[in-house]
Amino acid sequence: MPSMKQAPGAVGGFLRAAGLGAVLLSSAAGCQRGHKIVPAAGTVLYHGKPLAGATVTFSPTAKADPGQRVMVAVGTTDDQGHFTLQTRLAGKDTRPGSAPGDYRVLISKFVPPEDMSEAEYKKLIEEQHEAKLQGQAVGPPQEKVESLPDYASAKESKLEATVPPEGKTDFLFELQ
Numbered sequence: 001m002p003s004m005k006q007a008p009g010a011v012g013g014f015l016r017a018a019g020l021g022a023v024l025l026s027s028a029a030g031c032q033r034g035h036k037i038v039p040a041a042g043t044v045l046y047h048g049k050p051l052a053g054a055t056v057t058f059s060p061t062a063k064a065d066p067g068q069r070v071m072v073a074v075g076t077t078d079d080q081g082h083f084t085l086q087t088r089l090a091g092k093d094t095r096p097g098s099a100p101g102d103y104r105v106l107i108s109k110f111v112p113p114e115d116m117s118e119a120e121y122k123k124l125i126e127e128q129h130e131a132k133l134q135g136q137a138v139g140p141p142q143e144k145v146e147s148l149p150d151y152a153s154a155k156e157s158k159l160e161a162t163v164p165p166e167g168k169t170d171f172l173f174e175l176q
Contacts (some may be wrong), residue, residue: 010090040085040098040163044107046148049079051109051175053118058103058161059154073098095149098163105159107173110151126130151175 017151040058044051049168058073077084085098112121 002121004057017026036086036099036165037095037097038100038163038165038167040167040171041075041169042079042083042173042176043081044083044173045081046175048174049075050079051107052081053077054081054083054107054109054148056083056085056104056173057108058098058163059100059106061160065140072101073103097167098166100163100167103161103163104154104157105161105173106152106154106157107159107175108148148175 044054044056045053054073054077056077060072071087071158073085073087075085078081084096086094086096087098088094110121110125112118116124139143149156151159159173
């Protein structure tokens with residue numbers, strides 16, 4: 001008879017483990033849906049010319065649905081003013097694109113101090129960013145904003161964009 005008592009416990013334990021596994025799998029599936037990332041890219045022009053080296057930030061607006069998981073997406077323009085947004089997920093996981101939703105668009109361009117090359121400055125910013133991610137105290141970066149005050153802060157920028165569920169790769173921001 002002792003084996004009969006063990007069997008229900010073993011079966012019960014198996015069923016509890018299977019149930020827990022099902023809950024974990026469904027949670028993981030829910031997380032995947034919450035992190036839907038779609039293609040998002042475009043071009044920035046400043047006085048009709050491509051703006052190279054600018055940071056383009058899509059920051060979620062209050063219009064987003066409460067149940068919708070919308071994250072900040074960031075990209076950097078190349079020499080032609082083109083950018084592709086990147087979304088940072090948990091940890092260091094970054095995916096190209098953006099979550100669908102409504103965003104305020106911020107565009108800024110930082111220039112290095114006079115005694116630094118563009119490459120040295122970029123390396124310094126990357127090192128400071130990594131240190132910050134690792135919880136180290138970091139002083140303010142040595143930077144100044146090129147004259148884009150109308151677009152560089154959430155308070156001032158009037159630029160908005162909607163990333164549709166299928167994505168969008170032809171955003172165009174013409175700054176004056």
